[in-house]
Amino acid sequence: MSHTFSLSRVARLVGVSRSALQRMVKEGTLQSQNGQVEMDELLRVFPDVKWEDDGEYARVEEIKKKAFAKRIFERALPDREVLADRLFDLSTEYAAAKSLLTHYEQLFDWTLKKLDDVAESGGPATLQAVSSLKQWLRGQIQAAPKEAGRGLVLLAEESVMRIVSAQVKVLPSGHEFFVEGTDTILEAALRAGIPLNYGCSNGNCGECRARLVSGEIKKVHPHDYTLKEVEKNAGYFLMCSNTAVTDIVIEASVAGATDIQPQTIATKVKAVELLDARIAALHLTTPRSQRLRFLAGQRVRLSTDGVAGDYYIASCPCEDRHIELHVRRDNRPFARKVFDDLRKEDPVTIEGPQGTFVINMESRRPVIFVAWDDGFAPIKSLVQHAMSLEMAESMHLYWVSEALPHYQDNLCRSWADALDNFTYVPLSVDGGALDVAEHILGVHNDLTHTDIYAAGPAEFLHHLRDGAIARGLSPLGWHGEVIV
Ligand code: FES
Numbered sequence: 001m002s003h004t005f006s007l008s009r010v011a012r013l014v015g016v017s018r019s020a021l022q023r024m025v026k027e028g029t030l031q032s033q034n035g036q037v038e039m040d041e042l043l044r045v046f047p048d049v050k051w052e053d054d055g056e057y058a059r060v061e062e063i064k065k066k067a068f069a070k071r072i073f074e075r076a077l078p079d080r081e082v083l084a085d086r087l088f089d090l091s092t093e094y095a096a097a098k099s100l101l102t103h104y105e106q107l108f109d110w111t112l113k114k115l116d117d118v119a120e121s122g123g124p125a126t127l128q129a130v131s132s133l134k135q136w137l138r139g140q141i142q143a144a145p146k147e148a149g150r151g152l153v154l155l156a157e158e159s160v161m162r163i164v165s166a167q168v169k170v171l172p173s174g175h176e177f178f179v180e181g182t183d184t185i186l187e188a189a190l191r192a193g194i195p196l197n198y199g200c201s202n203g204n205c206g207e208c209r210a211r212l213v214s215g216e217i218k219k220v221h222p223h224d225y226t227l228k229e230v231e232k233n234a235g236y237f238l239m240c241s242n243t244a245v246t247d248i249v250i251e252a253s254v255a256g257a258t259d260i261q262p263q264t265i266a267t268k269v270k271a272v273e274l275l276d277a278r279i280a281a282l283h284l285t286t287p288r289s290q291r292l293r294f295l296a297g298q299r300v301r302l303s304t305d306g307v308a309g310d311y312y313i314a315s316c317p318c319e320d321r322h323i324e325l326h327v328r329r330d331n332r333p334f335a336r337k338v339f340d341d342l343r344k345e346d347p348v349t350i351e352g353p354q355g356t357f358v359i360n361m362e363s364r365r366p367v368i369f370v371a372w373d374d375g376f377a378p379i380k381s382l383v384q385h386a387m388s389l390e391m392a393e394s395m396h397l398y399w400v401s402e403a404l405p406h407y408q409d410n411l412c413r414s415w416a417d418a419l420d421n422f423t424y425v426p427l428s429v430d431g432g433a434l435d436v437a438e439h440i441l442g443v444h445n446d447l448t449h450t451d452i453y454a455a456g457p458a459e460f461l462h463h464l465r466d467g468a469i470a471r472g473l474s475p476l477g478w479h480g481e482v483i484v
Helices: 005-012 018-027 039-045 054-066 082-121 125-140 148-162 185-193 229-233 333-341 373-389 409-418 432-443 458-472
Strands: 004-006 034-036 165-171 177-182 208-214 218-220 236-238 242-244 250-253 263-274 279-285 299-304 309-312 323-327 347-354 367-372 396-403 422-428 450-457 478-481
Touching: 005 018, 005 148, 005 177, 034 039, 039 148, 082 125, 082 148, 082 218, 082 250, 125 309, 125 323, 148 165, 148 299, 165 185, 177 185, 177 323, 185 242, 208 279, 229 242, 236 250, 236 299, 279 347, 299 323, 299 333, 309 323, 309 373, 323 333, 323 373, 323 432, 367 373, 373 396, 396 409, 396 432, 409 422, 422 432, 432 458, 450 458, 458 478
Parallel strands: 165 250, 367 396, 367 450, 396 422, 450 478
Antiparallel strands: 004 034, 165 177, 208 236, 208 250, 218 242, 263 279, 263 347, 279 323, 299 309, 299 347
């Protein structure tokens, strides 16, 4: 069989995360050429898999849904015209396969007749040889390979996937995601946590321009921005106005922290949730047509009713209009407002984002996240973003705090339960910054191939960084954010 599947589709079909598959390819337990896996190889490596049943992928999706309260892998149908185009493409493939099969059947019948001619012109020995050969050929045709049934299920499942979703590969970054339902390419990328460059998100600015390298797209929203004729001829299109009809490859730039323009957004309080006696989670919702553009790990300025404060965003950029922030109970006016009298539907203005404590999107190295007390907010956003991108080989989370259990201890434990490449260790500050840093580093003797993201007081970060560099961490692998 020569049918091949992309690693992203294999992840969905067999219920294993993409990072786990990449690890298998690296270790040589799964053969893949240019990110494609042959069907025979898939059936060989996953002989017992029940498609989409109880695998790691399903568990990951479940935990993402719970953690992010967002729609993932929802079987929403695409726009009718897109659906018709996809069905037409699939029917064309089916017709081509059927015609080829008919041709092979004719060829087989013709071969049997030719063999009869040979038998007639030869002696008894030839007759016997031809008869045995024909018997063997018929036996081979009837004895379908034992994987054939499983292969058919696999192909059928993949066909359904291709009708409800299309895969997008982004060059040069190599990110992959699926466009589902009525999403545009830009919406699907943002849901997947991939910060492609964009501006207005409604066809006015041209910032989301990308180039189609292969595949078919369809305009699903009108746009006022006019692409030059030379751009159109070169394959440029607007990601906020188009969806993918088939699997596509595009050239598009991924935004860094300095590419995102400051925004001012009038939000409403969705809830103030007391996480423990000291920390409240402030949940905000942006207007229906607006989402805050930010990268995991960044902070914003919040203001309401004449008071303001700077806080780190604790939610993932992959969430639609929901923004979560952790507010410590202290004497700052904004904190007092949150704990004393901020109510559902109250207005809160967000200005930002700010900060460069963000994920290195290029790296696939194992990641160590370290949060000191309410330094957990940016770390939580980074962890969720890294989970959404399935980018790291493995993730380790250390959360150091005065009060145990930590205020979102259950959430961290659920991540560790759901993902086999994720560990979580809660730690107490007892012993001080140096002891805690040494305790963490004692678990990781060789850090030459690792990234560390740590948020906490300057003294702790100083000990952790020095110790990590002594264990081989590259200065480029260190990402520290001082929390005051
Ligand atoms: S984001 Fe402005 S045109 Fe697409």
